[in-house]
Amino acid sequence: xxxxxxxxxxxxxxxxxxxxxxxxxxxxxxxxxxxxxxxxxxxxxxxxxxxxxxxxxxxxxxxxxxxxxxxxxxxxxxxxxxxxxxxxxxxxxxxxxxxxxxxxxxxxxxxxx
Amino acid sequence: xxxxxxxxxxxxxxxxxxxxxxxxxxxxxxxxxxxxxxxxxxxxxxxxxxxxxxxxxxxxxxxxxxxxxxxxxxxxxxxxxxxxxxxxxxxxxxxxxxxxxxxxxxxxxxxxxx
Numbered sequence: 001x002x003x004x005x006x007x008x009x010x011x012x013x014x015x016x017x018x019x020x021x022x023x024x025x026x027x028x029x030x031x032x033x034x035x036x037x038x039x040x041x042x043x044x045x046x047x048x049x050x051x052x053x054x055x056x057x058x059x060x061x062x063x064x065x066x067x068x069x070x071x072x073x074x075x076x077x078x079x080x081x082x083x084x085x086x087x088x089x090x091x092x093x094x095x096x097x098x099x100x101x102x103x104x105x106x107x108x109x110x111x112x113x
Numbered sequence: 114x115x116x117x118x119x120x121x122x123x124x125x126x127x128x129x130x131x132x133x134x135x136x137x138x139x140x141x142x143x144x145x146x147x148x149x150x151x152x153x154x155x156x157x158x159x160x161x162x163x164x165x166x167x168x169x170x171x172x173x174x175x176x177x178x179x180x181x182x183x184x185x186x187x188x189x190x191x192x193x194x195x196x197x198x199x200x201x202x203x204x205x206x207x208x209x210x211x212x213x214x215x216x217x218x219x220x221x222x223x224x225x226x227x
Contacts, residue, residue: 008153034215043117043204043218044156088155098169099211101146103155 003027006089006104014112019076023089023104026070030091030102033065035074038086038106047087048074079111115139117219119205125225131193134222138186138207145182146216147190148204156204162188163211192224200226 006023013019021035032051036044048063050056056063062075072091076083089104118137126132138145143164148156159178160170164185173180177196182188192199202221208214 004155006155036218041220041223043206043220046215046217049215090155094212097163097211098161101158101216103157105153105155 001026004089004091004102004104007107008105010108010110012110012112013079015079015081017079017111019074019079019083019109019111021074021076021087021089021107021109023072023091024070025072025091025102027091027093027102028067028070029093029095029100031094032092033063033072034090034092035061035063036088036090036103037083038088040085044088081111081113084109084111117205117207117217119219119222121222122220123223123225125227126195127227128197129194131191132195132224133189133191134203134205134224136188136190136205136219138188138205139217141209142207142217143185143210144208144214145188146206146208147180147188148206148218150202150204150221152201159190161211168211195224195226197226200224 004025035048038044053065053067060077064073086106088106092101145162147159150156160173160180162182165182180190204221206216206218208216
């Protein structure tokens with residue numbers, strides 16, 4: 001079993017729809033949860049960074065973390081064609097003097113005009 | 114604020130040759146990471162530095178991969194000799210420090226092995 005599971009998609013939705021992206025994980029030591037957006041031939045771009053359980057909102061993006069269920073989500077409101085990209089979840093924990101960081105495999109999202 | 118710089122953007126070599134990648138992190142960032150991203154997968158952490166010291170290289174194939182970060186700023190990642198399965202994008206990231214500060218990525222070097 002992978003430590004982080006993410007549905008690879010592809011996911012195709014019409015412009016203006018609400019998008020829901022999810023990841024599950026198995027390691028309860030993870031404390032920090034991130035969502036990255038990656039366009040083709042570009043590096044991952046940080047969208048959301050959260051610590052522990054709860055919600056965090058930034059513009060059209062909302063990140064949710066449920067540590068009891070080991071489940072994280074990213075919601076995109078009023079989706080735009082420019083949101084078409086691969087979305088990567090990532091989670092990390094501190095061990096001794098290093099970070100353990102695991103990425104999901106990414107979900108390909110396409111927003112239809 | 115200038116982002117993470119990487120070069121070259123693309124590299125094509127034959128198997129058993131050697132190759133090196135260069136990374137310049139965001140100014141003031143103490144922690145530097147190298148990742149391997151195979152097509153269709155998420156990035157996999159290879160090695161992380163805190164200033165000029167290695168704090169974790171447990172995922173680095175040390176028989177062929179090496180990395181250094183002289184003077185705690187720029188870093189190079191080398192592969193010698195390359196294998197076909199090393200074809201991937203090699204990403205560099207940096208953060209303010211090791212304590213789970215968010216990481217910022219460069220655009221990577223796309224390596225193709227013939």
